[in-house]
Amino acid sequence: MTRILKGMRVVExxxxxxxxxxxMQLAQMGAxxxxxxxxxxxxxxxxxxxxxxxxxxxxxxxxxxxKSIAVNMRSPEGQELITRIVTAPGEDAxxxxxxxxxxxxxxxxxLSQYRRDLIMxxxxxxxxxxxxxxYTVNPALGIPDMTGPEDHDAPVASxxxxxxxxxxxxxxxxxxxAERYRLxxxxxxxxxxxxxxxxxxxxxxxxxxxxxVLNDEERGKAGxxxxxxxxxxxxxxxxxxxxxxxxxxxxxSGLVKITGTGRQMExxxxxxxxxxxxxxxxxxLRHEITDILAPWFAARRVGDFADSFxxxxxxxxxxxxxxxxxxxxxxxxxxxxMFSMLDQPGLGRFPVPGCAAEFSARARxxxxxxxxxxxxxxxxxxxxxxxxxxxxxQLFDKGVVESPRYTARSAA
Amino acid sequence: MTRILKGMRVVExxxxxxxxxxxMQLAQMGAxxxxxxxxxxxxxxxxxxxxxxxxxxxxxxxxxxxKSIAVNMRSPEGQELITRIVTAPGEDAxxxxxxxxxxxxxxxxxLSQYRRDLIMxxxxxxxxxxxxxxYTVNPALGIPDMTGPEDHDAPVASxxxxxxxxxxxxxxxxxxxAERYRLxxxxxxxxxxxxxxxxxxxxxxxxxxxxxVLNDEERGKAGxxxxxxxxxxxxxxxxxxxxxxxxxxxxxSGLVKITGTGRQMExxxxxxxxxxxxxxxxxxLRHEITDILAPWFAARRVGDFADSFxxxxxxxxxxxxxxxxxxxxxxxxxxxxMFSMLDQPGLGRFPVPGCAAEFSARARxxxxxxxxxxxxxxxxxxxxxxxxxxxxxQLFDKGVVESPRYTARSAA
Numbered sequence: 001m002t003r004i005l006k007g008m009r010v011v012e013x014x015x016x017x018x019x020x021x022x023x024m025q026l027a028q029m030g031a032x033x034x035x036x037x038x039x040x041x042x043x044x045x046x047x048x049x050x051x052x053x054x055x056x057x058x059x060x061x062x063x064x065x066x067k068s069i070a071v072n073m074r075s076p077e078g079q080e081l082i083t084r085i086v087t088a089p090g091e092d093a094x095x096x097x098x099x100x101x102x103x104x105x106x107x108x109x110x111l112s113q114y115r116r117d118l119i120m121x122x123x124x125x126x127x128x129x130x131x132x133x134x135y136t137v138n139p140a141l142g143i144p145d146m147t148g149p150e151d152h153d154a155p156v157a158s159x160x161x162x163x164x165x166x167x168x169x170x171x172x173x174x175x176x177x178a179e180r181y182r183l184x185x186x187x188x189x190x191x192x193x194x195x196x197x198x199x200x201x202x203x204x205x206x207x208x209x210x211x212x213v214l215n216d217e218e219r220g221k222a223g224x225x226x227x228x229x230x231x232x233x234x235x236x237x238x239x240x241x242x243x244x245x246x247x248x249x250x251x252x253s254g255l256v257k258i259t260g261t262g263r264q265m266e267x268x269x270x271x272x273x274x275x276x277x278x279x280x281x282x283x284x285l286r287h288e289i290t291d292i293l294a295p296w297f298a299a300r301r302v303g304d305f306a307d308s309f310x311x312x313x314x315x316x317x318x319x320x321x322x323x324x325x326x327x328x329x330x331x332x333x334x335x336x337x338m339f340s341m342l343d344q345p346g347l348g349r350f351p352v353p354g355c356a357a358e359f360s361a362r363a364r365x366x367x368x369x370x371x372x373x374x375x376x377x378x379x380x381x382x383x384x385x386x387x388x389x390x391x392x393x394q395l396f397d398k399g400v401v402e403s404p405r406y407t408a409r410s411a412a
Numbered sequence: 413m414t415r416i417l418k419g420m421r422v423v424e425x426x427x428x429x430x431x432x433x434x435x436m437q438l439a440q441m442g443a444x445x446x447x448x449x450x451x452x453x454x455x456x457x458x459x460x461x462x463x464x465x466x467x468x469x470x471x472x473x474x475x476x477x478x479k480s481i482a483v484n485m486r487s488p489e490g491q492e493l494i495t496r497i498v499t500a501p502g503e504d505a506x507x508x509x510x511x512x513x514x515x516x517x518x519x520x521x522x523l524s525q526y527r528r529d530l531i532m533x534x535x536x537x538x539x540x541x542x543x544x545x546x547y548t549v550n551p552a553l554g555i556p557d558m559t560g561p562e563d564h565d566a567p568v569a570s571x572x573x574x575x576x577x578x579x580x581x582x583x584x585x586x587x588x589x590a591e592r593y594r595l596x597x598x599x600x601x602x603x604x605x606x607x608x609x610x611x612x613x614x615x616x617x618x619x620x621x622x623x624x625v626l627n628d629e630e631r632g633k634a635g636x637x638x639x640x641x642x643x644x645x646x647x648x649x650x651x652x653x654x655x656x657x658x659x660x661x662x663x664x665s666g667l668v669k670i671t672g673t674g675r676q677m678e679x680x681x682x683x684x685x686x687x688x689x690x691x692x693x694x695x696x697l698r699h700e701i702t703d704i705l706a707p708w709f710a711a712r713r714v715g716d717f718a719d720s721f722x723x724x725x726x727x728x729x730x731x732x733x734x735x736x737x738x739x740x741x742x743x744x745x746x747x748x749x750m751f752s753m754l755d756q757p758g759l760g761r762f763p764v765p766g767c768a769a770e771f772s773a774r775a776r777x778x779x780x781x782x783x784x785x786x787x788x789x790x791x792x793x794x795x796x797x798x799x800x801x802x803x804x805x806q807l808f809d810k811g812v813v814e815s816p817r818y819t820a821r822s823a824a
Contacts, residue, residue, distance in 0.1 A: 004589045007596075021617060025582075029589050043660050048640025048692060049623035049631070057619030057626070058640075064617075108772075121769075127748060131663075131727045135638045139645070139655045140741065142734035144636070146571040148560065155645075155653065155731050157636045159558040162574035165614060169581030170437075174769040176588035177416045177441050181773060183595070184419075189773035200744050201765035202577060203734065204751070205433060205476075207469030209744065211461035212734040213762035214469070219461070219734065224556070224569045226547045228460025228470075233551070233567070241567065243551045248455050251543075280460060315543045319567050322554035322615065322624040322631065329552065331612055332621065336539060338609050339616070350625035353613035357533075357586040360520075361593060361601035 003030035003362045009093040009384075010175070011036065011086045012066070013106070015043040017134070017161050018195065019099040019123050020062035021168035022175070027065035028355040028367065034380055035066045036082055038073060039402045041373050051347045060347055063370040069381070070374030070402045077400045079105045084385045087115035094188065095179060097171055099123040108190040117188035119178045121171050126196040134161035137196045141203055142212075149223045156221075167198045225286050229279035230255075232290050233319065234297035242302060244293075245315040246282060258305075258312050259296045268292065326351075340366045377403035415442035415774045421505040421796075422587070423448065423498045424478070425518070427455040429546070429573050430607065431511040431535050432474040433580035434587070439477035440767040440779065446792055447478045448494055450485060451814045453785050463759045472759055475782040481793070482786030482814045489812045491517045496797045499527035506600065507591060509583060511535040520602040529600035531590045533583050538608040546573035549608045553615055554624075561635045568633075579610045637698055641691035642667075644702050645731065646709035654714060656705075657727040658694060670717075670724050671708045680704065738763070752778045789815035 008031040012023035020035070027033040037045070047058040069085070072078040083105065086096045094115050101124065104110065112118045125132030135157065138144060144155035174191045182188055203209060211219060224233040230246035246252035256262050265276055268288055274281045282289060302318060309316055326332050332351065334341055338358075339351040354367040381392045381401065395401045420443040424435035432447070439445040449457070459470040481497070484490040495517065498508045506527045513536065516522065524530045537544030547569065550556060556567035586603045594600055615621060623631060636645040642658035658664035668674050677688055680700055686693045694701060714730060721728050738744050744763065746753055750770075751763040766779040793804045793813065807813045 004593050017618070024617065025585070046691060048695065049619045049627070050692065051622065051626055057622035059619075061617045061619040061622065125727075126743065127750075130722070131725060132729070133638075133643075133657055133659065133727060135643050135657060136655050136727055136729035139636075139653075139731040140729040140737060141744075142732055142737050143570065143572050144731065145733040148568055149564075149566075152561075152564075154561075155636070156560055156568055157645075157655075158555065158570035158572065158574070159631075159634070159639065160555045160570065160574055161618075162570070162572055162577065165574065165578050166581055169578055169585060170769060173437070173581060173584040173588055174771070176585055176592065178771060178773075180588065180592065181416050181771075185773075187773050189771055191772070192770045193768055196743055197748070197750050198768045200748070201750060201768040204763070204765035205436065205473045206429070206573075207461045207471075207473040208734050209738055209765075210463065210469040210473065210759060210762045212738045214463055214760045215461070219571075222571070224551075224567070226545075227571065231545075231547050233569075241551075243548050243569075245545055245547060247545065279458060280462065283460065310542070313543060315537075315545060315548055317544070317548035317552040319551040319556065320554055321557040322620050325552060325554050326621055326624045331538065331608055332553075336609070336612070338539075338613060347622060348626045350622045351616070353616035353621075356605055356610045356613040357582060358604045359586070359590060359593075359601055360603070361590075361597075361599050 003365070004359050005029040005031040007092045008032065008095065008179075009034070009088075009090060010095045010097060013082070013096070013098040013100050015099065016047070017062065017164035018168035019097050019171060020044065021165065022097055022171035023066060024062055024064055025169070025172050025355070026175070030362075033066045034069060034085060034376070034384065035063060036069045036071055036085065037373060039070045039374070039399075045373070053346050055346045057347060060344060060370040064352070065368035066371060067376035067380060068371040068373055069377045072400050073102075075400050077395065077398065081381070081385060081395070081400065082106070083111060083114055085380060086111055087118060088384050088386070089115070094118045095175060096120040097175065101129070112188060115188070117182055117186060119175065119182060119188045119191070121175050121178070121191040121193065123167060123171055124192060124194045127194040132196050134164045134195070137163050137199045140196070141199050142208070143203075146219050146221055148221045150221050152221060163195055163199045166202060167193060167195050170198060228283050230282035230286055230289055232286065232293070234294055236297050236300055236302050238301035238303070240302045241319040242297065243317050243319065247279065247315075249277060251315050252276070252282065254312055254314055258308060258314060259293055261292050261296065264292045265289070337364060342367070342369055344369050372404050374401070374403040375405075377401050378406060415777070416771050417441040417443040419504045420444065420507065420591075421446070421502060422507045422509060425494070425508070425510045425512050427511065428459070429474065429576035430580035431509050431583060432456065433577065434509055434583035435478060436474055436476050437581070437584050437767070438587070442774075445478045446481060446497060446788070446796065447475060448481045448483055448497070449785060451482045451786070451811075457785070465758050467758045469759060472756060472782040476764070477780035478783060479788035479792060480783035480785055481789045484812050485514075487812050489807065489810065493793070493797060493807070493812065494518070495523060495526055497792060498523055499530060500796050500798070501527070506530045507587060508532040509587065513541070524600065527600070529594055529598060531587065531594060531600045531603070533587050533590070533603040533605065535579060535583055536604065536606045539606040544608050546576045546607070549575050549611045552608070553611050554620070555615075558631050558633055560633045562633050564633060575607055575611045578614060579605060579607050582610060640695050642694035642698060642701055644698065644705070646706055648709050648712055648714050650713035650715070652714045653731040654709065655729050655731065659691065659727075661689060663727050664688070664694065666724055666726050670720060670726060671705055673704050673708065676704045677701070749776060754779070754781055756781050784816050786813070786815040787817075789813050790818060
């Protein structure tokens with residue numbers, strides 16, 4: 001982990017993608033991140049994909065480098081404990097991330113009575129407080145409608161939970177912005193983010209709302225074409241599919257030059273009476289452009305042109321499955337300093353990513369694996385909640401908290 | 413804009429989605445964000461979608477609330493000017509975002525000679541410095557391979573540039589993390605982020621790399637199904653398509669109850685010898701579950717069940733195009749305090765989103781429109797570069813800088 005945020009302590013009560021991702025990114029930047037869960041595990045404890053053992057690779061991926069405490073939150077003692085941990089003193093503490101939306105004892109109003117400068121970032125489904133997930137927000141806002149082959153009738157949802165991932169990153173930046181504000185003004189605050197608002201704002205930022213309001217034509221499906229300029233997938237003689245980009249003037253002229261299609265493009269321009277240097281014209285004439293380029297790719301294997309494309313600075317890539325990418329792309333393995341091979345008990349051995357941002361002031365360190373559920377219960381009760389050994393033992397005996405070690409020790 | 417970051421000054425030299433988005437988010441949180449461009453406009457000045465006037469809705473969306481200066485960066489004076497602006501003094505300044513990758517005068521090494529505690533966040537294509545865009549990174553890592561209908565052979569790319577959007581948000585959090593570090597240690601630094609690394613790390617965080625390494629079966633296409641549990645699209649009697657979620661135990665039991673399909677689900681469980689309370693079993697039996705639920709939706713119009721679904725807390729949504737969403741969904745218009753109707757010269761009138769995060773310490777304010785290219789050239793030369801009126805006039809006269817106002821004044 002890079003240690004840019006060393007000293008910061010964040011408490012996280014969460015499930016699924018966005019907020020766990022936020023806490024994990026903070027942990028990978030060096031913050032101490034405490035995730036609390038129910039004794040039986042959170043709603044996401046068994047989320048797919050699973051390892052051959054049946055344990056969740058998803059959970060392990062999104063909780064790397066955190067500390068885990070397992071608490072019975074239905075008991076008043078459990079609620080008091082979480083309150084103590086969330087509101088524990090410390091200049092760089094009092095930072096709480098959640099999407100659990102538990103009313104009453106876990107409200108900002110209640111929690112901030114114990115620490116007036118508490119910062120709490122809450123992710124909701126929509127601004128009305130209704131549950132929404134990536135899979136419902138995305139169809140509601142039109143992305144699946146414009147995704148898929150041109151001749152396909154139905155909407156197509158992406159396999160990537162993009163809004164969750166974007167929202168998770170916004171949780172990080174909102175927390176850091178609010179903490180910056182607290183440092184200057186001494187004030188804590190509540191930050192509320194709705195997943196649906198993140199998506200609605202983003203399609204607005206990209207110009208899609210203006211487009212829908214001002215233009216008659218609906219933006220339809222365009223297969224794997226790059227929208228608004230030129231970019232297309234082609235099948236090569238070896239059967240591999242490549243994506244090739246002609247977005248900027250340089251990319252476009254480079255592509256035409258290296259494929260030797262300049263004369264045909266000129267003829268297309270003449271025939272259509274339009275200037276292909278205009279990216280919108282390339283978009284309008286994309287099918288004709290593709291017809292010109294397709295035979296070039298169909299006649300060649302990827303190996304025939306890969307080096308010359310790279311040397312000429314063509315922006316392109318090969319379509320792969322994740323399995324193929326892991327096998328063939330060195331950027332997805334140890335050759336990339338972002339990845340480390342980790343042996344994780346109950347999961348297996350595979351490349352695990354650290355922080356994608358590289359901070360020059362601190363060397364990148366290896367990603368830490370996810371904890372076992374409740375692995376740090378005793379440590380957190382002592383160091384953060386500041387309970388005595390006797391108090392801690394009582395909580396274990398009453399079943400208010402749990403840890404794998406304590407359970408094992410009692411049984412021995 | 414919320415004013416959480418009031419006082420911070422960020423300089424941005426960028427094009428396309430990620431870094432412009434980062435600057436815009438900072439501006440919407442209250443930072444002063446100065447975007448510099450070539451006199452003829454950046455590479456993204458004409459990016460689609462366009463307004464009926466031909467002006468870019470995309471550019472307007474991603475540069476809201478920024479200040480714009482237009483500079484001839486090929487001239488030494490222009491380069492010196494940008495250097496002065498990027499490295500201008502001020503405790504909350506010296507923050508620079510870029511994806512332009514100009515070698516030499518715009519390197520961190522060179523710029524930090526003029527301000528030792530400069531923070532510069534650079535977004536690259538891949539870690540080797542090769543150009544990559546969302547449209548090439550996504551196919552290379554396998555997402556289009558697992559997107560699309562189950563019986564569709566080819567990869568399907570989403571219409572959403574998700575990696576750009578995620579990387580843009582990481583640029584924001586990396587900047588804030590580095591600034592926090594500078595405040596504590598007095599040190600600036602360079603932060604490097606590669607778009608492809610962001611994507612590679614993210615699929616790792618989601619467990620996809622572990623899945624690809626450890627499991628024999630490749631994660632294939634699953635249409636619009638929610639991966640790993642239950643969630644499916646259905647066509648209703650009115651022709652509308654809805655998405656319905658049965659991910660958590662509560663969502664699943666609610667869905668079964670409200671559709672009155674409990675007995676059939678029990679029979680399915682018996683027949684298959686598997687327990688539908690296990691989310692992975694619901695995933696394995698998703699086609700059988702869908703066969704049970706489909707007639708229920710086919711016999712009903714959305715209006716028949718919408719209220720009861722909402723009251724029962726079912727997680728669901730209606731598939732829409734962006735046009736339909738803008739027309740029918742109040743969350744995409746002025747009923748949502750995140751949006752304001754703005755009249756923008758050369759563009760038109762449509763709902764414009766502000767910051768998706770709501771900070772309780774500062775009331776949300778209206779989004780500010782994007783500037784004209786070079787709109788703030790004079791102001792920035794005076795207030796930030798600290799040039800005299802004479803010096804400013806000379807720069808205009810030599811064509812080193814430009815602004816719409818100055819040009820108009822000279823012509824008058």
